Structure formats: structure tokens, C-alpha cells
Amino acid sequence: MKRNYLGEFEELVLLITASLDENAYSVMITHEIIAQTSRSVRLNQVHTALQRLEEKGMIRSRMGEPTAERGGRRKRLFKITAFGKQALRAAQSTRKHLWSLVPASVKLSQA
Amino acid sequence: MKTKKKVTPPRWANKLLRYFCPIDLAEEMEGDFYEEFNYQAEHKGKRFAQWDYIRNVIGFILRFKRVSIRQYSFFNIDLFQHYFAIAFRKLARHKAFSFINIVGLALGMFTCLIMVMLLADHMAFDKYNTRGDRIYRVVSVNKNLSRHYASSPSALRDELREKYTGIEKVVCFYRGFGNEIGNRFLEKSTIPVAGLYADPEVFDVFEYELEYGDPKTALVDPYSVVLTKNTARKLFKQENPVGETINVGEIGIYKVTGVLKETSHKSHIGFEALASSSTVRSLASNNKSLDPSGVTGPGIDDWRGVYASWVYLLLEKGKTTDDVKLDLDQIALEHYGNEKSEELNWRFQLQKLTEITPTRNSYGNEVGPVLDWTLVYFMIGLSFAILATSCFNFTNLSIARSLNRAKEIGVRKVTGAARWQIFVQFLSESVVISLLSLFLAVILIFLTKNFFLDLTLIRMTQWDLSANVYVFGIFAAFAVLVGIVAGLFPAAVLSGFAPVKVLRGLNNLKLISKTGLRKVLIVSQFSIALIFIITTIVVYNQMNLFFHTDH
Numbered sequence: 001m002k003r004n005y006l007g008e009f010e011e012l013v014l015l016i017t018a019s020l021d022e023n024a025y026s027v028m029i030t031h032e033i034i035a036q037t038s039r040s041v042r043l044n045q046v047h048t049a050l051q052r053l054e055e056k057g058m059i060r061s062r063m064g065e066p067t068a069e070r071g072g073r074r075k076r077l078f079k080i081t082a083f084g085k086q087a088l089r090a091a092q093s094t095r096k097h098l099w100s101l102v103p104a105s106v107k108l109s110q111a
Numbered sequence: 112m113k114t115k116k117k118v119t120p121p122r123w124a125n126k127l128l129r130y131f132c133p134i135d136l137a138e139e140m141e142g143d144f145y146e147e148f149n150y151q152a153e154h155k156g157k158r159f160a161q162w163d164y165i166r167n168v169i170g171f172i173l174r175f176k177r178v179s180i181r182q183y184s185f186f187n188i189d190l191f192q193h194y195f196a197i198a199f200r201k202l203a204r205h206k207a208f209s210f211i212n213i214v215g216l217a218l219g220m221f222t223c224l225i226m227v228m229l230l231a232d233h234m235a236f237d238k239y240n241t242r243g244d245r246i247y248r249v250v251s252v253n254k255n256l257s258r259h260y261a262s263s264p265s266a267l268r269d270e271l272r273e274k275y276t277g278i279e280k281v282v283c284f285y286r287g288f289g290n291e292i293g294n295r296f297l298e299k300s301t302i303p304v305a306g307l308y309a310d311p312e313v314f315d316v317f318e319y320e321l322e323y324g325d326p327k328t329a330l331v332d333p334y335s336v337v338l339t340k341n342t343a344r345k346l347f348k349q350e351n352p353v354g355e356t357i358n359v360g361e362i363g364i365y366k367v368t369g370v371l372k373e374t375s376h377k378s379h380i381g382f383e384a385l386a387s388s389s390t391v392r393s394l395a396s397n398n399k400s401l402d403p404s405g406v407t408g409p410g411i412d413d414w415r416g417v418y419a420s421w422v423y424l425l426l427e428k429g430k431t432t433d434d435v436k437l438d439l440d441q442i443a444l445e446h447y448g449n450e451k452s453e454e455l456n457w458r459f460q461l462q463k464l465t466e467i468t469p470t471r472n473s474y475g476n477e478v479g480p481v482l483d484w485t486l487v488y489f490m491i492g493l494s495f496a497i498l499a500t501s502c503f504n505f506t507n508l509s510i511a512r513s514l515n516r517a518k519e520i521g522v523r524k525v526t527g528a529a530r531w532q533i534f535v536q537f538l539s540e541s542v543v544i545s546l547l548s549l550f551l552a553v554i555l556i557f558l559t560k561n562f563f564l565d566l567t568l569i570r571m572t573q574w575d576l577s578a579n580v581y582v583f584g585i586f587a588a589f590a591v592l593v594g595i596v597a598g599l600f601p602a603a604v605l606s607g608f609a610p611v612k613v614l615r616g617l618n619n620l621k622l623i624s625k626t627g628l629r630k631v632l633i634v635s636q637f638s639i640a641l642i643f644i645i646t647t648i649v650v651y652n653q654m655n656l657f658f659h660t661d662h
Contacts, residue, residue: 025143026139026143027146027147031150042167043167047143047174063138069146070143070145070146071141071145073139073145074138075143075146
């Protein structure tokens with residue numbers, strides 16, 4: 001079954017993938033999420049999210065060059081697709097719209 | 112530059128990953144985990160990194176099993192979980208049926224396992240001896256007599272000691288100290304112990320350890336005796352009875368010079384006490400009728416006295432039995448060559464310590480009860496026959512109930528199950544049942560253990576139900592095997608159902624047309640059961656006759 005909306009964690013992964021431009025791969029994404037959001041994230045979660053995103057066509061992958069720190073193995077590099085960008089923008093605008101509906105009193109108490 | 116010791120992820124986790132990971136994902140996954148490992152090793156240390164690696168690998172396998180295993184492997188964890196769940200549900204729903212099935216199989220297993228345990232115990236006899244490969248017993252053979260004897264003349268010991276080389280130690284046992292060992296549970300006697308006379312070398316050759324007393328002197332003087340710990344406890348109140356005396360009826364008063372350490376070692380030489388062999392000579396010079404070799408033979412130093420003593424050799428390192436055989440032939444020729452009577456024309460052969468029990472050849476006049484391989488095979492056969500009947504029973508019950516499962520199989524097949532999957536499902540179901548039966552059987556064994564150990568036969572042959580890891584390993588493998596064997600036929604039949612026929616209606620449908628095998632199973636099951644019942648009754652009546660009839 002294909003879901004066309006973005007899950008919360010998927011959105012996070014997709015955003016990080018976009019921010020890392022062409023160099024995004026699982027281990028780097030994991031560490032980036034930890035660094036930027038200070039959530040504790042496991043490699044396996046990121047694997048799953050990347051797999052789902054790819055199934056939905058929001059990211060595209062190719063195999064990179066073998067490197068020494070990986071014991072001479074290649075890594076899978078991810079790149080955001082146009083559909084992925086569109087989904088991110090849609091998510092953002094949905095948020096913005098919903099956020100604008102929130103009454104000022106709630107917004108203030110949040111801050 | 113300082114060379115740092117290279118840190119690597121645990122090897123087994125790597126293997127696990129290679130095994131489960133689909134080929135096209137392998138490279139990137141291994142790379143990811145490896146990189147992460149190095150990162151963690153640098154930041155949080157080696158131990159943490161290794162744990163983290165294991166967590167990652169296992170997490171990956173569990174998460175990706177749907178993708179990887181279904182596509183690339185025959186073995187599917189999900190499906191097996193499902194099979195076991197279904198198996199337990201079915202068992203819970205048909206309680207009476209499950210009960211009969213499990214208890215039936217458990218009883219069959221119970222007999223089989225008791226047999227396995229007894230045999231496993233017996234196989235350990237004499238295996239404790241670290242020099243067992245160099246210890247041999249001299250047996251006496253006479254081509255004019257149909258029977259060969261485990262005993263040999265004690266004069267042989269002195270001859271070998273004084274005139275021949277290549278033998279490190281010779282030990283001789285005489286019978287006749289106290290009660291007969293084999294009969295000690297049958298006879299009611301005022302004599303407190305059953306044992307043997309033995310040479311002082313016995314401690315060395317058979318690796319008996321003394322808890323109290325000195326092995327060098329304990330069996331040197333006449334009328335000294337070494338007790339087993341158990342016997343010492345039975346006879347004396349104090350912990351260390353060395354220096355006390357025991358009265359062994361006609362054959363005198365003996366001084367306790369040692370107590371053996373309690374051990375789990377088992378040997379075909381069973382005794383409660385060992386008296387010094389020098390006693391025999393003293394008895395012989397005082398009163399010939401008390402000399403044990405004089406009772407059954409012509410006397411202590413006489414070469415014709417073959418029946419009262421046993422001689423064991425410890426060969427020197429590097430010597431083979433061939434060297435000693437020549438010497439033994441030489442000795443036999445010297446001492447029996449001139450005998451006029453054919454019946455005294457003895458020859459000597461060697462029997463390896465570890466082959467004394469269970470034995471390939473049976474010898475007369477054994478030191479204690481030994482087991483024959485024929486008997487071993489017979490008992491194995493017997494218990495497997497019993498197990499086979501319960502397997503047959505299981506098979507028949509499963510087939511009889513197969514109509515209940517027909518619809519389920521139909522639906523499974525329609526939704527895409529392959530025949531082998533149904534086959535595996537029913538096999539795993541029967542393995543579950545047999546494991547439950549094993550559980551029950553083991554409980555039964557523990558409940559009835561003491562009863563079995565009380566049986567005279569078991570006590571006489573000093574059997575024990577030994578339960579070690581090894582035995583339990585056999586049990587588990589055994590249960591799985593039984594499950595597979597018993598479930599093979601039902602699984603084959605049930606997995607062959609045609610979904611269309613089954614789903615169209617069960618009423619006027621004959622699902623199992625080949626009832627031939629079922630009939631064979633039922634008939635053989637009943638005949639084996641009847642044979643057992645009849646044999647048991649006959650043997651029981653015969654035994655009653657033996658014990659209670661006046662001759």
C-alpha cells in the first residue's frame with residue numbers, strides 16, 4: 001500500500017537529504033539528524049525511512065565510489081527528486097496554513 | 112606513528128548479516144554498519160561500538176526480514192511463527208485429542224529416554240581412567256571348553272612381574288572378600304561388606320584416590336581393608352574410621368587402613384571394600400578352605416587355579432599388545448604344555464579395559480555384572496519398537512482428524528500456499544507436539560527416577576540415570592526427529608489435498624483413498640502392543656515361579 005503523505009520522521013530525513021545535497025547517505029544522515037535535532041536516532045530507522053521515501057519516488061539513489069572507512073565498500077547516495085521537493089513544500093505550506101489558524105493566545109503561551 | 116590495534120566488529124554478527132542480508136543490499140549495508148562501527152569505536156569506545164554493531168545487525172535483520180527473506184531464502188521466520196501459533200491454537204481447541212496425542216507420545220519417549228539414559232550411563236564405565244588405553248585384562252581361553260573366562264591364575268602376576276618386561280604394573284584381584292558382589296542385594300547376610308582382595312598397585316592402575324590413609328601402605332599388610340566412602344559411612348559413626356576394625360565372619364578381623372574418596376567414576380569392578388591380597392596367602396597357610404582360590408581351584412600359587420582371580424596389566428608407554436601376547440603365549444606353553452588333561456590347556460588373551468563393558472565377547476566368571484553388546488542392541492531395539500508404536504498412534508490420530516483441517520488447507524492453497532509450505536506447516540506442528548511430549552516425558556522421568564533406581568537389577572548392575580548436558584542434547588535432537596518421523600505421513604497426505612475438491616463440500620468426499628498404509632500402521636501397532644503385553648505377563652509369571660516354587 002502506497003502512502004502519499006509524509007510521515008514526521010520521513011519528512012525529517014527528506015529535509016536532511018535535501019540539505020546535504022548530493023552527498024547524502026545513511027550514516028551521514030543519521031549523524032546529521034543527531035547533530036541538528038539532538039534526537040537519538042538509529043541507523044536502522046534511517047534505512048527504513050530512506051527505503052520508503054525511495055518507494056514513493058521522493059528520493060533517488062545511486063551507488064557511490066568505494067571508500068576506505070567503509071572497508072572498501074561502496075555506499076548508496078541519495079538525492080531528492082522533484083516530487084520530493086514538491087512534497088516538502090506541500091508539507092510546509094500545510095503547516096503554515098494550519099499554524100495561521102492557531103489563535104494568538106496559544107502562540108504566545110508557546111513562546 | 113603509533114600503530115593502534117585494529118578494532119573489528121564481532122565476527123559472528125558479520126556472519127549473521129551475510130547470511131540474512133539479500134545480495135543486492137549486502138554491500139551498502141555492510142559498509143554502513145562498518146562505518147558506523149568505526150565512528151562509535153572512536154567516539155564511545157570499542158565495547159560500546161561492538162554492542163551497537165550487534166544491535167544494528169539484529170535490528171536490520173528483524174526489520175528487513177519481510178523484504179529479504181521472503182525473496183531470497185527458503186527459511187521464513189514469519190511463517191514459522193505463524194505455524195507455531197496455529198499449532199498451539201489447534202492444540203488448545205481440541206484438548207482431549209491433544210491430550211491423548213501428547214501423553215501417548217510422551218509414554219513412548221519416556222521408555223526410550225530411560226533406556227538412553229541407562230545406556231549413556233553404562234557407556235561411561237571405565238572411561239574415567241586416563242590410562243585406559245594402556246590397561247588390559249588377561250582373559251583365559253581354552254579351545255576345549257565352550258566358554259572363555261575373564262579370570263586368570265594369580266601366579267601369572269608374579270611370573271609377569273619377575274620374568275618379563277614391557278609391563279609397567281600388574282594388579283591382581285581375588286574373589287571372596289565378604290559377600291559376592293553381584294549378589295549383595297539379593298542375599299541376606301550377617302557379613303557387612305562385599306568386596307575383593309587386591310594388590311597395592313590397584314590405587315595406581317585404577318586411579319582410586321584415598322580420602323584417608325596412605326595408598327602406599329594401605330593394602331600391604333595382611334588383614335587390612337580399604338572401604339569406599341559409602342561403606343565407611345554405613346559401618347562407622349565417625350568421619351575417619353582409619354584404625355578401626357571390622358569383623359568379616361570366618362575370614363577374620365580386618366583393620367581399616369583407608370577410605371576411598373567419593374567419586375562419580377564408574378567401573379565394571381564394583382566393590383564396597385578392598386582387602387589386601389597378602390591376606391589371601393595368610394588365609395591359605397592357616398586354613399586352606401578359607402583361601403578363595405582354594406575354594407574354586409587348587410590353591411593360591413597353582414597355575415590350574417584359573418577361576419578365583421583377575422589379572423590386569425598396565426603396559427609401558429609405546430608397547431603394544433602384540434609384544435605382550437608373545438610373552439603370554441610363552442608363559443602358557445611353559446605351564447600348560449605338559450598338562451595331560453585337554454581341559455587344562457589354557458591360553459591367555461588380552462582384553463582392553465574400555466571394552467570390558469559393554470563387551471563384544473561374553474566371558475564367564477566376570478568380576479561383576481557386565482553388559483553384552485547384544486543386550487544393548489536388543490534394548491535399543493525394544494525401546495524403539497515402543498516408540499514406533501506411539502509414533503504410529505500419533506500418525507493415525509492426525510490423519511483421522513485431517514478432515515477438520517481440510518478447509519484450512521484449501522483456503523491456504525487458494526491464497527497461494529505452495530505444497531511444500533503446507534508440508535512444512537504440518538511437520539512443524541508435529542514437532543511442537545513432540546517437544547511438548549518430551550517435556551512431559553522428562554517430568555515423568557524425574558518423578559519415577561527413584562523407583563527405577565530401587566529395582567534390584569539396576570542396583571546390581573550399578574546403573575544410574577545420568578542426566579548431563581550431553582544426554583539432554585540427545586533428548587532434544589531425538590524429540591525433533593520423532594516429530595518429523597511421526598508427522599511425515601500426515602503432512603504428505605494433508606498437503607496433497609486439492610483445494611477445489613475440499614472447498615466444494617466435504618460431505619460426500621473421500622479425501623484419503625489410500626487407506627492401505629493406515630491399516631498397516633494400525634495392525635502393526637496393535638500387534639506390537641499385544642506382543643509386549645503378552646511377553647510381560649509371561650515373564651512376570653515365570654519370575655514368580657522361579658522365586659516362589661520349592662524345588
